[in-house]
Amino acid sequence: MTISVLQFLVGLERRRKVGLVLLLDTVVVALSLYVAIALRISTFDLGIYWSGFFTSAVGVCLLAGIGSVVMSIPWVSMRAFGMHGVFRLGVFAFALGVAFFCFNLWGPWLVPRSAPLIMIPVLLVGLVGVRLASGHLLDRWFRQSGQDRVLIYGAGAAGLQLANALHNFDGADAIAFIDDNPSLRRVLVGALRVYGPSQIDRLIQARGITQIILAMPSASRARKQEILRSLSDYPVTLRTLPHFLNFMTGEPLTAQLQSVTSEDLLGRSPQSLDMPEIEAAYAGRNVLVTGAGGSIGSELCLQLSSAPVARLVLLDHSEVALYDIERRLRANRVSCEIVPILASVLEKDVLKQALKKHEVTVVLHAAAYKHxxxxxxxxxxxxxxxxxxxxxxxxxxxxxxxxxxxxxxxDKAVRPTNVMGATKRFAEMLVQDLQTRHANTVFSMVRFGNVLDSSGSVIPLFREQLSKGGPLTVTHPEVTRFFMTLGEAARLVLLAGTFAKGGEVYVLDMGEPVKIVDLARNMIRICGLTERTGNNPDGDIALEFVGLRPGEKLYEELLIGANQIATPHAKIMCARETCLDAGESADALNRLIAAVERQDAQAIRNLFLETVDGYTNGAST
Structure with missing residues (x-):
């Protein structure tokens, strides 16, 4: 109940929040006046002063409202409330008390003469207390809705500063310190307890840890590498906190590489993720996601859980991937029911049983082999x-x-030069055919390009190569790809699915294509390194061009034809594309099934040549 109320309050428009704070402060002013009179006469029964209290409370509250707006009191953030806020409230309480004292002294004598002065400290305590309590509740809510729970390795000054920084950061929550020093065991540093390295596994399991940050910037490189090796087997993300001097001297950060954000590499501002239509469309629904443990599948699950859906069914054939996404969701304390199903999309009977048992109304099919x-x-x-x-x-x-x-x-389904793209376009046509025979289910497809940081992206490969000192391998100097962040892709997919009437192919506007070589150079630069070239032989990281792989294009496309239809969202286009008729579709599917059963790869390629527009049997173009 408390979380629901907080979620509602956080979602209010700014002007409504200001009005709510004004109302709350007005109540505090009235109560402070009552307490001040009660303290002055040593009883909570105001007796002869009841009439004066009510009369003066109206005037004081009106004056307080005007003064509050003039001094911008309602615009002071409760989560970031500090000494500046206390000082501003102190001035406000003093000015209000003095103004009321003068009015009560020289005007009609409504309350005991010293009551307005007593009201000043009472009011200040009340206003500060309300903000501290509200900030604490809001902080707890934001932390429960965050994704990352962090262990800080190193309980020194750098670790304490990092913990303080994370305290005001919505995306992560510092849980505890890890330190090698036995004398620090069980010691509280700030608000966090210090544990030994032997406790890491227990903390990961018990506290849902998702990241460990090494906060020992003054340690030697060898010591850092030793610690990172000891942490590499844990199922968490590792980060390092660099030394301040590294930023000043430009010392290479290869061995202590920090995470580079997708937004940094994208080279453009990501699309807004504030799409209330998604919450309205999916909240309270029972949704099944296939390939739930994959990159896009897991992001879809995280977005759906925040809607929140009523029940989220996770289907994946990989035990490790399924365990990981279930653990992440439960670590986030999602409010929806989580149902993991370990199965393949080829097991139709299992799928039908799951759909019926869990009363699924929406299915997002993200399962695919995509490399x-x-x-x-x-x-x-x-x-x-x-x-x-x-x-x-x-x-x-x-x-x-x-x-x-x-x-x-x-996007590889558009005039594909590789089998993967051909299988996806063939799948699109099969789904389009199903729509013509099953009007009660709305089928749609959402087509987009590469997702930064997905398992098939070049980013994880570049990170690994950077950590080893390079080189970064790029297939061709001119190869380009469309890129989008995981969050952007997942939100736009969910939104596009709500537009469908039946059989549409939706295409996400991914901006301008990005050269992979530019992406590699950008990553080198952001990591504080320099490219090693003929003109700069002392650079840190070299680039190496290794040639296009079988079936790989120099560029990708998003539309087969030129026709596209606008949708309610500027970043989503709709394409009405031709497909096989019912007879051709049934024949093609039967031929594909027969070829798969015979393990006849050439027959599969020949079928795609006949049915998939633009398929060129693996020719690199």
Whole structure:
């Protein structure tokens, strides 16, 4: 109940928040006046002063409201309330008390003459107390809605400063310190307790730790590497806090690489994630996400849980991935019911049972093999999972009465030169055909490009290569890709799914394509390093061009044809694209199933050549 009220209050418009603070302060002023009179006459029964109290309370409250606005009291942040705020409230309380004292002294004698002066400290305590209590509750709410829970390795000055910084940061919550010094065990540093390294595993399990930050900037590089090696086996993200001198001298940070944000690498401002339409469309629904443990699948789950949906069904064939996303969701203390299902999208009976049992109304199909070179050499497995698995999932939805099915597709489905892209376009056509035969389920597809920091992105590869001192490998100097952050992609996918009437392909506006070589150079620069070139032989990191991989394009496209239709959101386009008719679709699906059963990779490629517009059988272009 408290969390719901706080969530409502946090979501109010600024002017409504200001009005609420004014109302709260007015109540505090009236109560402070009452307490001041009661203290003066040593009883809470005001007796002959009741009439004076009510009369003066009206005037004082009106004066307080005017003075509060003039001094900008309602605009002082409760979460960041500090000594400046206390001083401002002190001036406000003193001015109000003195003004009331003068009026009561020289005007009609309404209350005991010293009561207005007694009111000053009472009012100050009340105003400060309300703000401290409100700030504490808001802080707790923001922390419960955050994603990262942090252990700080190092209980020294740097660690304490980091803990203080995280205190005012919504995205992470410092849980405890880790330190090698036995004399610090169980000691409280600030508000956090210090534990030994042997307690890390227990803390991760018991407290839902997602990150460990090494806050020992003065330690030697060898010591840092030793600590990081000892932490590398834990299922958490590792971060390091660099020494201040590294920023001043430009010392390479290769061995103590910090995380580079997706926004930094994107080279543009990310799209706004404030989309109330999503909460309105998904809140209270039962939603199933396939490939829930993957990059885009897990982000969809996190976004849906914050709507929040009523029940979130996680389906993935990877035990490790499924465990990880379930743990992340439970660590976030989400309010929706979480149901993990370990299964493949090819298991249609399992899917139908799950859809019925959990009364699923919306399915987001993110399960896919998406690594182009791997699928290029494993055509049979790729076709089975991406095409046949998608059809099995979509048909299960139609047969169980699911309201909406949303296929997460890719820009590689547009005139594909690789098997992965061909399987995704083939899957799109199968879903479009299903729509013509099942009007009770709304089928749609959302197509977009690369997602920064996903498992298939170059960013994790570049990070690994940077940590080893390079070189960064780029396929071709001119290769370009569309990029979007995970948060942007997930929110726009969810929004696009609400627009569908049946059979549409939605395309996300991902801005201008980005050269991969520029992305690599940007990453080197942001990490405080320099590129090693012929003109700069002493640089830190070299670039190496390794050539296009089988089936890889120099550039990607988002639309097959030129026709596109506007949608209610400027960053989402709708494409009405041609597809196979019912007979052609059934024949193509049967041929694909037969080829997969025979393990006939060439037959699969030939089928795609016949049915998928623009497929060029792996020619690099």
């Amino acid at each position: 182009v070179p791997l699928v290029e050499h494993n055509e049979v497995v790729g076709a089975r999972n991406n095409a046949i698995g998608t059809y099995a999932t979509a048909e299960a939805c139609a047969e169980t009465g699911v309201e909406r099915f949303i296929l997460i597709s890719t």
